[in-house]
Amino acid sequence: MGQTVMEHTLPVEDACCMGPDESVLILIKHCQDMKQQETRLRLITLLLLFICTALFIFTTGADLRQHFGSKREMSTVEQSPVPSKQQSLCPAVNxxxxxxxxxxxxxxxxxxxxxxxxxxxxxxxxxxxxxxxxxxxxxxxxxxxxxxxxxxxxxxxxxxxxxxxxxxxxxxxxxxxxxxxxxxxxxxxxxxxxxxxxxxxxxxxxxxxxxxxxxxxxxxxxxxxxxxxxxxxxx
Known part of the structure; x- marks a missing residue:
């Protein structure tokens, strides 16, 4: 029974007796992991922002093209009766x-x-x-x-x-x-x-x-x- 207790307590003693250098290394590694995650998040945020900006520009351009296209169609429709009106006012006569x-x-x-x-x-x-x-x-x-x-x-x-x-x-x-x-x-x-x-x-x-x-x-x-x-x- 005494030997069994001693085998289980050794790892605990080893963990408790860890040196200060090893703790610093673990802390540095943890900080590096946090920075990498932060960098990834920034990249993802920039990518999403770029995609949203591109979609906004594309949508705005499509709306403007549709607006000016319909305006030109309306002006063509409004102007088209003019020649016929002029023809009716000035018919071909002797x-x-x-x-x-x-x-x-x-x-x-x-x-x-x-x-x-x-x-x-x-x-x-x-x-x-x-x-x-x-x-x-x-x-x-x-x-x-x-x-x-x-x-x-x-x-x-x-x-x-x-x-x-x-x-x-x-x-x-x-x-x-x-x-x-x-x-x-x-x-x-x-x-x-x-x-x-x-x-x-x-x-x-x-x-x-x-x-x-x-x-x-x-x-x-x-x-x-x-x-x-x-x-x-x-x-």
Whole structure:
């Protein structure tokens, strides 16, 4: 019995009699293990943080792409009706029936008849003859609209007589009401004893209707006309 007790007590005595160097080594080893675990935890934490940051950036980028993509689709949908609207406002029609295409310039034609009380006869200098009625000596309006009409006449003395009077009138005729309506007029003259020439200009905006005929009537001083021009264009 005594031997048995002695065999069991030896390891205990050995443990109790452990030296201080061995205890320090165990403590150092334990500290090293703790540092390694701390390093692993830091690495794992950094990895998780990197993964979360990458997911956040990816998610944000996907949301932005989806947002701008839907915005572009909406702008395309909003803009797509514009061409069709423009096409409906400006359909393909015969250019001769479009107010915007009226721009005609006329120059007077010498007829040899210089008596007063007649219409000036014209030649088309530029523009379409479609807008000039040679029989009525008038600019023909094909569409309702706002037009600028002008007349320019140069007066010149033909003798050494005293002052000569001049009177011109722009008039309108339409078969719809079959009557001549004066639109505007101008009165001037030239004093052949002191001046040899003079310019007369008339220009004004008019609200005209389809079928209107614009002609230039000379009440007085036809013989004073050296040159004359007239024209009209749509505003």
């Amino acid at each position: 250019p001769k029936t479009s107010c915007q295409n009226l721009h005609i310039h006329l120059r007077s034609v010498a007829t040899g008849n210089t008596s007063d009380g007649q219409l000036i006869k014209w030649d088309v200098m530029f523009g379409d003859n479609y807008y000039y009625n040679e029989e009525k000596r008038a600019i023909l309006i094909h569409e309702n609209g706002l037009y600028f009409v002008y007349i320019r006449i140069t007066l010149s003395c033909r003798s050494e007589d005293g002052p000569e009077g001049f009177s011109v009138k722009l008039q309108r005729w339409n078969k719809g009401y079959d009557m001549i309506v004066p639109l505007t007029d101008a009165k001037d003259g030239v004093d052949c004893t002191s001046q040899r020439s003079r310019n007369v200009f008339v220009g004004q905006l008019f609200d005209l209707s389809e079928g209107d005929h614009l002609s230039v009537w000379i009440d007085q001083g036809y013989k004073l006309i050296a040159t004359a021009s007239a024209g009209a264009f749509c505003i």
